[in-house]
Structure formats: C-alpha cells, structure tokens
Amino acid sequence: MSRTISAIWENTYGLLVDDGALAIGALAAVAITWLFAVIATAAFEQLGGGLLLVMICALLLANLYTAGRRIRQTR
Amino acid sequence: MDVLTLAVAATPSFIASSVEFVEALTIVLAVGTTRGWRAPLVGAALAALTLAVIVAVIGVALVTVVPRHVLQIVVGVLLLLFGLRWLRKAILRHAGIVALHDEELIYQRQVAELRAQGLRKTEWDWVGTVISYKSVLLEGLEVAFIVIAFGAGGASAMSAAIWGAIAAGVVVVGLGIALKQPLTQVPENTMKFGVGAMLTTFGVFWSAEGLGTEWPGDALSLFGILAIILAISWGSVRMLNAMLPSGAEVGARNV
Numbered sequence: 001m002s003r004t005i006s007a008i009w010e011n012t013y014g015l016l017v018d019d020g021a022l023a024i025g026a027l028a029a030v031a032i033t034w035l036f037a038v039i040a041t042a043a044f045e046q047l048g049g050g051l052l053l054v055m056i057c058a059l060l061l062a063n064l065y066t067a068g069r070r071i072r073q074t075r
Numbered sequence: 076m077d078v079l080t081l082a083v084a085a086t087p088s089f090i091a092s093s094v095e096f097v098e099a100l101t102i103v104l105a106v107g108t109t110r111g112w113r114a115p116l117v118g119a120a121l122a123a124l125t126l127a128v129i130v131a132v133i134g135v136a137l138v139t140v141v142p143r144h145v146l147q148i149v150v151g152v153l154l155l156l157f158g159l160r161w162l163r164k165a166i167l168r169h170a171g172i173v174a175l176h177d178e179e180l181i182y183q184r185q186v187a188e189l190r191a192q193g194l195r196k197t198e199w200d201w202v203g204t205v206i207s208y209k210s211v212l213l214e215g216l217e218v219a220f221i222v223i224a225f226g227a228g229g230a231s232a233m234s235a236a237i238w239g240a241i242a243a244g245v246v247v248v249g250l251g252i253a254l255k256q257p258l259t260q261v262p263e264n265t266m267k268f269g270v271g272a273m274l275t276t277f278g279v280f281w282s283a284e285g286l287g288t289e290w291p292g293d294a295l296s297l298f299g300i301l302a303i304i305l306a307i308s309w310g311s312v313r314m315l316n317a318m319l320p321s322g323a324e325v326g327a328r329n330v
Contacts, residue, residue, distance in 0.1 A: 018160040026155045030148075030282050037286045048288035053279050053300060057307045060159065064166060064311045068318040071172060075319075 022063045029055035083294050084225045084232040087277070088239030091221045091270040094263055095214040096247035098181075101257040102210035105185035106203045108255075114200035118207030126215040130237065134223045138233050147285030150227040151278050157220065158274025165268040166308055170315035182257040218243075224277060228294075272308055276301040 033052045037044040099119075106115035137146055167173040192202060222240045226233030250258055279300055280290065290296035 018164060022159055022163060023156050026159055026278075027152070030152055030155065030286075033283060034286055037288075041287070044287055045289050048286060049279070049283035049290050049296075052283045052288075053303060056155065056159070056275065056279055057303065060162065060307060061311055061314070063163065064315060065318075067167070068170075068172070068315045072318055 019063065025059040029059060079294055080231050080235050083297055084228065084235035085239035087273045088222055088225045088236040089243045090266060092218045092240040092243035093247055094266050094270060095218045096244050097258050097261050097263055099211045099214035100247055100251045101182050102185055103207050104251060104257060105182050106189060106207050109186050109189040110200050110203040114203035115207035118204040119211045122208045122211035122215055125212060126219050130219050130222055134226060134233055137223060138230055144285045146227055147281045150224050151281030151285055154224045154274050155278030155282060158271055158278045161267060162271030162275050162308060165271045166311045168264055169268060169312045172315060172319060179257055179259045272301060272304045275304050
C-alpha cells in the first residue's frame, strides 16, 4: 500500500516538477503577485497580470542561463 | 460553442493530447507487435476507463462546486508548474542540450525488453496488460490534467477541452491502426515546445485573473501572452546556442 502511494506521489510530483528551483521560483512569483494584490488593490487590477508575466519570463531565462552555465563549466 | 472557446480550449487540448497519445501509442504498439494484441488492448481500454472516471469526477466537481476564482488560482498555479516544466525541457532539446524525444528509439528499446522477457502462450499476458495499462494511464493522466486545466473556464470550455482530447485520441489511434508503426513523422518535439508555451500562457492568465487582475481584452490577451512567452523561449534557445555552440546531449535528469 505504501509503495503504491509512494508511486502515485512520485508520478504526480514528476508531472509538475522537473527542476526544483524553477518550481519554487514559479510559486514565489505567484506569491509576490498575491502580495501586490493585497497591498495595492487598485493598481493590481491593471498591472498584476503584467507583473506575473514579467516575473515568469525572467525566471525562465535565469533558470536556463544557470543551466547552460553549469553545463559549460562541467565540460 | 463560440470560436473563442474553440480556440482557447479545444485547440490547445487537441494539440497537447496528441503528443501524449503518440507516446502511449508507441508503447502499446511495441507490446502488441511483440506479445500479441489482446492483452495490451485490454490494458489500454482499462486505462482509458480509469481516465474517463478521473476526468468525470474531478473535472465536473471542479467546474460545478469550487468557486471560480479559487479554481482559477489552483489550476493556474498547477498549469504554471506543468507548463514551465514542459517548456524548459523543450527549450533544452531545441538548443541541443538534451537529446530529442525519439519515438522510433523508444519503440525499439521497448520491443527488445519485451522480447527478452519471453511469453508462455497458454497464459494470459499480464506483463503486456500491465505495461499497456501503466503507459496509457501515465500519459493519459497528463491528458486528463490538460483537459481539466483548459476546461477550467466553465462547462462550455470543459466540453470543448474534452472533445479536443477525444478528437486527438481518435486521430492518433486511427493513424496508429493504419500505419501499424510508431508515429515518428509527427513533429513531437516542436509540438511539445508549443504546448509548453500554451500551458505556461494559461498558467499566467488563470493565476493572475484568479488573484483579481483584469486582462485587457479578457481571453484575447492569451494570444499576446503566448507571443511574449514564445519570443522569450526563442531567445532562450539562441542564448543557449551561443553559450554551448556544439550542444551537450546531457541526460534530461542532469540539467
């Protein structure tokens, strides 16, 4: 039973997370957007989506740059 | 069903599900050609039934019971995680850092493994049933997730997403039956790139809308978000090409 639960958990986790740093970064971006929504409600309606989009794009670029640099150093 | 629902629910669901069905088909074909068709077809049918129950129970419960903004945030965050995972891997593949997904190679490996295991003709082929069930269920879980995510906009979107996935299944299985070989001609890696970008786009859209943002043009802004994410992805491929001009062919788990 515990092996089945463990397999289900591993498959579900694997479905969503390949790189832990990227996943944590995405969650942090949503949390920052939520904080912005709480602090600046009026501005958030107009700017919240753009803020999240910019953070996600920056996160992806930074993650891939780090991956590329790490591989270059090991070769 | 209006054109916008079709564009933002059925089409992405069709494309994303096609990729998953192609992967599941490769394994079922490998089992069928090496060990006979009855056992893998039973396994695939049982997996399809399991998935139908999952989509029916979770999907319908989500769009009818959970408040819309809560659903948008939960689905949005899951889509962000799911989409970024796909997109990152697709970018690394296109930059030559991770090996491209090769259905023919996967098929040949699976066939060799199954032949090595042997088969007693008198017994029901449980190995074939289980392998087929597992592969269809695992790839199908991604399809179920995609359908639920793209259909999170409401009953009409859910219906469009389900029909998109069913159409993908019919097309892929139909082609598989006609050709009796893995669908190596399907531009799977390019499709995965597009699907990763689409899932991420929906993730950003739902998450922000669930938190209270009003996107300009509502669902039409999805096209703008997708264009920006595709541009960033293309830029990332160029960046990695510049950093590692000869590629790397690193194992996907080691990047």
